[in-house]
Amino acid sequence: MIVRCQVREGLISMKDINLDYAAAAPLDKKVLEKMMPFFTEHYGNPSSGHILGEKPKAAIEEAREAVADLINAEAKNVIFTASASEANNLVIKGLVKAGKRKGNHLIASSIEHFSVLNQLKTLKKEGYRVTLLPVDKFGMINPKDLEAAIDDQTILISIQTANSEIGTIQPIAELSALARERNIPFHTDAAAAAGWIELDVEKMGVDLLTLAGDQFYGPKGSAALYVKRGIRLMPQIEGGIQEKGLRAGTENVPAIVGLGEAAKIAKDTNSERTGKLAAIRDQLKESLFKAVPNLHLNGHPEKRLPHNLNLSVEFVEGEALLMRLQIAGIYVSSGSSCTSQALKSSHVLSAIGRPPELAQGSLQLTLGPNSSAEDIPYITGQLSEIAALLRNMSPLYHQYLKEEKTNASV
Amino acid sequence: MIVRCQVREGLISMKDINLDYAAAAPLDKKVLEKMMPFFTEHYGNPSSGHILGEKPKAAIEEAREAVADLINAEAKNVIFTASASEANNLVIKGLVKAGKRKGNHLIASSIEHFSVLNQLKTLKKEGYRVTLLPVDKFGMINPKDLEAAIDDQTILISIQTANSEIGTIQPIAELSALARERNIPFHTDAAAAAGWIELDVEKMGVDLLTLAGDQFYGPKGSAALYVKRGIRLMPQIEGGIQEKGLRAGTENVPAIVGLGEAAKIAKDTNSERTGKLAAIRDQLKESLFKAVPNLHLNGHPEKRLPHNLNLSVEFVEGEALLMRLQIAGIYVSSGSSCTSQALKSSHVLSAIGRPPELAQGSLQLTLGPNSSAEDIPYITGQLSEIAALLRNMSPLYHQYLKEEKTNASV
Amino acid sequence: MPQYSDKVMDHFTKPRNIGEVEEPDGVGEVGNPVCGDMMKFTIKVKDNRIEDVKYLTFGCGAAIAVSSMVSEMARGKTLEEAKKITNKQVAEELGGLPGNKMHCSNLGADALHKAIDDYMAKEKVSAG
Amino acid sequence: MPQYSDKVMDHFTKPRNIGEVEEPDGVGEVGNPVCGDMMKFTIKVKDNRIEDVKYLTFGCGAAIAVSSMVSEMARGKTLEEAKKITNKQVAEELGGLPGNKMHCSNLGADALHKAIDDYMAKEKVSAG
Numbered sequence A, B: 001m002i003v004r005c006q007v008r009e010g011l012i013s014m015k016d017i018n019l020d021y022a023a024a025a026p027l028d029k030k031v032l033e034k035m036m037p038f039f040t041e042h043y044g045n046p047s048s049g050h051i052l053g054e055k056p057k058a059a060i061e062e063a064r065e066a067v068a069d070l071i072n073a074e075a076k077n078v079i080f081t082a083s084a085s086e087a088n089n090l091v092i093k094g095l096v097k098a099g100k101r102k103g104n105h106l107i108a109s110s111i112e113h114f115s116v117l118n119q120l121k122t123l124k125k126e127g128y129r130v131t132l133l134p135v136d137k138f139g140m141i142n143p144k145d146l147e148a149a150i151d152d153q154t155i156l157i158s159i160q161t162a163n164s165e166i167g168t169i170q171p172i173a174e175l176s177a178l179a180r181e182r183n184i185p186f187h188t189d190a191a192a193a194a195g196w197i198e199l200d201v202e203k204m205g206v207d208l209l210t211l212a213g214d215q216f217y218g219p220k221g222s223a224a225l226y227v228k229r230g231i232r233l234m235p236q237i238e239g240g241i242q243e244k245g246l247r248a249g250t251e252n253v254p255a256i257v258g259l260g261e262a263a264k265i266a267k268d269t270n271s272e273r274t275g276k277l278a279a280i281r282d283q284l285k286e287s288l289f290k291a292v293p294n295l296h297l298n299g300h301p302e303k304r305l306p307h308n309l310n311l312s313v314e315f316v317e318g319e320a321l322l323m324r325l326q327i328a329g330i331y332v333s334s335g336s337s338c339t340s341q342a343l344k345s346s347h348v349l350s351a352i353g354r355p356p357e358l359a360q361g362s363l364q365l366t367l368g369p370n371s372s373a374e375d376i377p378y379i380t381g382q383l384s385e386i387a388a389l390l391r392n393m394s395p396l397y398h399q400y401l402k403e404e405k406t407n408a409s410v
Numbered sequence C, D: 001m002p003q004y005s006d007k008v009m010d011h012f013t014k015p016r017n018i019g020e021v022e023e024p025d026g027v028g029e030v031g032n033p034v035c036g037d038m039m040k041f042t043i044k045v046k047d048n049r050i051e052d053v054k055y056l057t058f059g060c061g062a063a064i065a066v067s068s069m070v071s072e073m074a075r076g077k078t079l080e081e082a083k084k085i086t087n088k089q090v091a092e093e094l095g096g097l098p099g100n101k102m103h104c105s106n107l108g109a110d111a112l113h114k115a116i117d118d119y120m121a122k123e124k125v126s127a128g
Ligand SMILES: Cc1ncc(COP(=O)(O)O)c(C=O)c1O
Pocket: A240, A248, A249, A250, B083, B084, B085, B086, B113, B115, B160, B162, B163, B164, B189, B190, B191, B192, B212
């Protein structure tokens, strides 16, 4: 519908610049190639008692090794799931249900993904106590806050490695040390981080780690959970004894193979891939801040994902920005309530203390395979123009101008 | 390892006959073709606020229509999951957790898939009462048994449409009528049946229905759950509000598209596809029974899945059969304890009253895309020879011969 | 991005009557940034008719299109006629709005009505 | 199918010494179909040595290979030597067995030992 309208109105852009790769990225062609034989040729069931199951079985074990390698874990401690959300649900529900450690208290940060937060909300209704740690204006958790929150009833601490929206990377090793001292299981949701920054379950000191293939050019429907030896989880999808009995269901062999290949590539080319994107991101940031006044950076200035930039364009609303940018052939996402399906503005931006008008005007820009420095002037020009245009019709901007004038004349 | 050994020993067969398509079937090439653009081209996130999400979103809604069509449901009552096991877990855990209907009693058949049975086992430990209905020697449930089992505490009845192992098709409409009268939610696990026999949620009178794409030439990692309006489930994977809030996680667009296409093809070509395979199956059955003495059919002689044949080869054990057949290039599965990862013989065969020695010697033969009547003489010859060879070394067979002789001479 | 009608897209991309009328006879403000939408309507009244109407809008695509549409619908109408403009009419004129954007149409008519009320209140004072 | 060694596959595909010796001096039976494995060993003893040994086996690939291997290991041994054949030795001779198949190796040695015990018990009776 929108496409029709754009074409008719002559609005369609010749540009096609994806700045929303965190929402979805194309599958790496090399990964797809590796997956292909497992659709129609080596299609067997890895649990089969005969030869048709052997190639698929070997392939998923190879993928397990590759995923384990990416996070410096042992393959036998890695299981596959169909999404990061599923892995996070297995961690929290599975650990609570296993009930190995007695207690009724769970700790997470206030900027976790909804696949963590919404479970905690449910548990709260069921009588569990939940502490959501605050973050500072950069989105960082203070280990002191974690230390203060822990009590002798704490059964799980879950803190993301990095935030997909504002990119902030947490001091996981420091945080997990507090858990380890007290023998409390520590989970980190590394769905946004895996493939982008170095992960090492030993150095990080975590007991459980979630990662997702589609976040680093692997296939949708592919994710994994690291479960340290000794941590007991109750399966949440019960049935067959696939994945060490922790996750029933016929293995999605192509997806698992793809995840393994993506992990291999991420491991091999990590610094090159991320270095390139970080450089483009930094240039883009500089260019935008030069061209557009009243721009605000969300998230940590340095400790952030290399491909992530999050800005608030003061005085304007995100969906309007997003729509205008789209007409210009630039695709972004926003923390605005109008762009969220739940019609709520970003809980992350509110946790870092952004007032509503800045949260509403936020733009999440994430780079990916086709990102190029060549597009920066065009992006900058468009955003600058669009911001001016929308500000021109914004009551908040007019108010601001009046106040500026008053201040100046005082 | 086995391959190496076979090659060296000159044991490798020129034949390559899959008779275990229920374990896994190759993805239909037309389905794969339909999926392909969604890996690298229309890779967007259906929940995205911009144009990159639109094609994927439209595609999953089209798939939803196609799946709904296959079971005569409305698209808005169909949600996607990553496996039949996941769907079954959402049904049982989700319904119990939603707690809409007060009660502590659940009913299922004793030949359900483990993704139903193992949950019930867990619920039993938590204090729920569980009734597992018996089946007759053909694997059929008697509606009278269901009626007798229902009490005013019954909150869910879950009975499979067809059994994947012995192929028996249940009288779902008759069974669900008993539930409907009493307003008890009725679930049917149609994972083995969908794509093979006509399914119509209205005629079947079910409130919930599970199906899986990989069972009818669709992709692994694709499944769906029909949830009738008014049935309340608690999501088991909590997080984002994808799939009407019933199942969080970024949509696996290629898998969903593939499931939709497989459903379309199954709907269009169902009678031709299944008619052809049923004919081959019947010929194979006749041929085997003629050639091999002391063979027993497991499951219902008529009310069974068109591509399924299940036999017990008396006096011999299944893994040995399976290995010998594999060397002959014929791939099958068995209900023998030695071929199961859990080292337990089939609960289905024991439920239909097969004594252990017959359960141990069972062969599950399921046909698929490359099945051909031309292979029947070869299969028959091989099974006949192998059965003779293994019987010749079977103490049970020798005992039987002695008894025969005694009887004959009496 | 919600599935907006062509009419919505037209008003969003080419919003009419942006700004504030000079020395407005009536001012109406609704919403706030917390909800994601804010509108300020200013009107010029002559002979009981809306002679000029402008708006400033902070908000999503629907909010901008609604403001623009309301300004067009109001211009030239008598105050009584303009008071009768309903949210439903606005949405209809725009070729419909996605379900979760219907609240935006409320804002537009509300802001206009507030501006008219503001004018009438002032009139009363000066007449009284 | 479990990952069987070449040796297991060899004994499975070409099992040695199948059958029952005629007029056996000792008979040993173990297992039953419920467990999925059943073995019957019959032996012929001469001068305290196992002159002939045969078996009948109902069971999986490992069970068949184990029977065959045990029969080969036992043939020609003195009864004392044969009694010393352990499950572990059998598994080792077969190049190892998958973990969940180790119980099969127990059966083979057990059945042989039972046959020897049977012979010895009968000997005692006839000697006594
Ligand atoms: C009747 C039935 N239900 C559920 C399942 C589970 O399917 P999956 O392993 O894909 O989750 C199967 C698998 O064969 C099945 O036959």
